[in-house]
Amino acid sequence: MKLLASDGLLARPARIWTREKLTYLRKYATAFMTAMAKKPGPGQWERLVYLDFLCGPGRDIDTDIDEEFSGSPLIALAIEPHFDHLYLADKDSKNVEALEARISVADKPRVTLRTGDCNLIIDNVLKSISGRTLGLAFIDPEGFEVDFATLAKLAKRRIDLLYLFPSGIGVKRNLKNFLAVPESPMDRFWGGKDWRDLPEARRAAGTSQEEDPGKIVQSLVSAFRQKLREVGFTHQDGAAPLFTNTRNAQMYHLLYLSHDEIGLKIWRGIKKISPGGQRPLPGIG
Numbered sequence: 001m002k003l004l005a006s007d008g009l010l011a012r013p014a015r016i017w018t019r020e021k022l023t024y025l026r027k028y029a030t031a032f033m034t035a036m037a038k039k040p041g042p043g044q045w046e047r048l049v050y051l052d053f054l055c056g057p058g059r060d061i062d063t064d065i066d067e068e069f070s071g072s073p074l075i076a077l078a079i080e081p082h083f084d085h086l087y088l089a090d091k092d093s094k095n096v097e098a099l100e101a102r103i104s105v106a107d108k109p110r111v112t113l114r115t116g117d118c119n120l121i122i123d124n125v126l127k128s129i130s131g132r133t134l135g136l137a138f139i140d141p142e143g144f145e146v147d148f149a150t151l152a153k154l155a156k157r158r159i160d161l162l163y164l165f166p167s168g169i170g171v172k173r174n175l176k177n178f179l180a181v182p183e184s185p186m187d188r189f190w191g192g193k194d195w196r197d198l199p200e201a202r203r204a205a206g207t208s209q210e211e212d213p214g215k216i217v218q219s220l221v222s223a224f225r226q227k228l229r230e231v232g233f234t235h236q237d238g239a240a241p242l243f244t245n246t247r248n249a250q251m252y253h254l255l256y257l258s259h260d261e262i263g264l265k266i267w268r269g270i271k272k273i274s275p276g277g278q279r280p281l282p283g284i285g
């Protein structure tokens with residue numbers, strides 16, 4: 001069933017963890033822009049951009065409490081100081097149409113909005129930003145939509161990344177099925193077949209005695225972070241916020257990845273307060 005927001009346009013159904021992840025985005029983007037928009041020194045960056053290639057329609061509705069709020073692209077557009085440019089995309093043209101209608105005339109010149117697959121869109125966007133651009137990417141999939149190669153491309157540029165890693169809901173839940181077939185969506189997502197050697201994979205295959213589910217998810221997150229370190233994201237949060245559902249099942253980790261100490265320091269600063277004070281989030285990684 002189509003979900004409509006109060007403006008009559010398409011909205012995304014959301015839950016409590018949606019608001020939590022978006023609170024982290026709002027806080028980090030604000031702190032990032034406040035720090036970076038100060039006049040840079042010679043030879044430093046010339047432009048500050050935001051990238052969101054799975055951006056949704058721009059409005060979310062928490063269906064549990066019937067509360068409406070801005071999605072990631074509208075949050076990023078409202079950040080002060082303003083990003084110089086925002087590169088937004090979604091595979092679903094209906095989301096893109098709804099978002100386009102929500103972007104004000106005043107904001108339109110600083111937005112590039114496309115319909116398409118994030119794993120293809122990225123090449124065009126990276127071509128159009130110079131090596132002297134500093135960026136923040138928010139990559140927010142539901143599951144396995146984003147290829148590891150796409151994250152690796154971001155790692156080659158001066159871009160901080162907030163990535164919603166589907167540790168519990170995606171990887172852990174599907175591992176057994178993926179192991180049963182020679183090719184699976186996990187291969188592109190993970191960037192190879194080495195995931196088959198992980199403790200969790202061995203457990204799913206029945207060849208390991210490891211039984212602690214928390215430990216197993218942690219091993220997945222650590223292994224993925226290590227791969228991201230190898231492609232260039234040298235500065236990472238080792239205690240990524242973990243989102244659980246209302247039955248306390250582990251769902252996602254919000255990975256923070258950067259190339260420098262300043263970004264990581266800013267992230268650690270904003271992370272000290274849990275999102276909206278709603279509930280404390282455990283962090284593992």
Ligand SMILES: C[S@@+](CC[C@H](N)C(=O)[O-])C[C@H]1O[C@@H](n2cnc3c(N)ncnc32)[C@H](O)[C@@H]1O
Binds near residue numbers: 070072095116117140
């Ligand atoms: C979790 S939602 C994003 C929500 C959004 N960040 C927000 O705050 O409302 C994921 C979005 O990715 C889109 N999507 C799925 N696969 C995609 C792909 N391969 N490339 C680009 N967008 C994709 C979906 O249409 C959906 O809108």
